[in-house]
Amino acid sequence: EPEVTQTPSHQVTQMGQEVILRCVPISNHLYFYWYRQILGQKVEFLVSFYNNEISEKSEIFDDQFSVERPDGSNFTLKIRSTKLEDSAMYFCASAFAGGRRQHSTDTQYFGPGTRLTVL
Amino acid sequence: QKEVEQNSGPLSVPEGAIASLNCTYSDRGSQSFFWYRQYSGKSPELIMFIYSNGDKEDGRFTAQLNKASQYVSLLIRDSQPSDSATYLCAVNFYNQGGKLIFGQGTELSVKP
Numbered sequence: 753e754p755e756v757t758q759t760p761s762h763q764v765t766q767m768g769q770e771v772i773l774r775c776v777p778i779s780n781h782l783y784f785y786w787y788r789q790i791l792g793q794k795v796e797f798l799v800s801f802y803n804n805e806i807s808e809k810s811e812i813f814d815d816q817f818s819v820e821r822p823d824g825s826n827f828t829l830k831i832r833s834t835k836l837e838d839s840a841m842y843f844c845a846s847a848f849a850g851g852r853r854q855h856s857t858d859t860q861y862f863g864p865g866t867r868l869t870v871l
Numbered sequence: 872q873k874e875v876e877q878n879s880g881p882l883s884v885p886e887g888a889i890a891s892l893n894c895t896y897s898d899r900g901s902q903s904f905f906w907y908r909q910y911s912g913k914s915p916e917l918i919m920f921i922y923s924n925g926d927k928e929d930g931r932f933t934a935q936l937n938k939a940s941q942y943v944s945l946l947i948r949d950s951q952p953s954d955s956a957t958y959l960c961a962v963n964f965y966n967q968g969g970k971l972i973f974g975q976g977t978e979l980s981v982k983p
Binding site for chain 1: 905913971
């Protein structure tokens, strides 16, 4: 069964360093997402991406964050200068469709996550 | 501000019982509703989705949606200890890039 994969599973970095989190979405999916979950808190939307551009982003997704689909398979999240409060689980998700209609293909499938620890 | 609310629990039920999980949402523009299960330290795993009023059954799971009351629920029949997890309600809003707004999750504990 196709699945979303993410690397690395755990990333430890020093405050102020840049990190890149990588995701390989399900191959025929067109919509890509990043979410984060701080320990003990709810899953929060960061950004959605379709047709090589951001379609929606949250207040959390400030200038320190960027996303890219550098090739036909990878989808990356870059945090330019990490802060202590960026420590969280980061989940990538993908869907065939993106909320434009009430349809089963809106369903988002999540990767296993990358645990980011900022020291 | 679009909100999705769930009781955080924990909800404790004996093995074989029916577990009932509830979720309310604030925005009538909500389109699709999803239930995910999350084990500790793991990613959300889809259980089922619903977008029409009424009930939708999938095995031991039944989702119920009432758009007039802005309420969605998940029933788990014949609960098993392996069902012990946090259950996340998520709402998808029309023409907002498909983003999901999650509730804080309800922790379910099924006792043998």
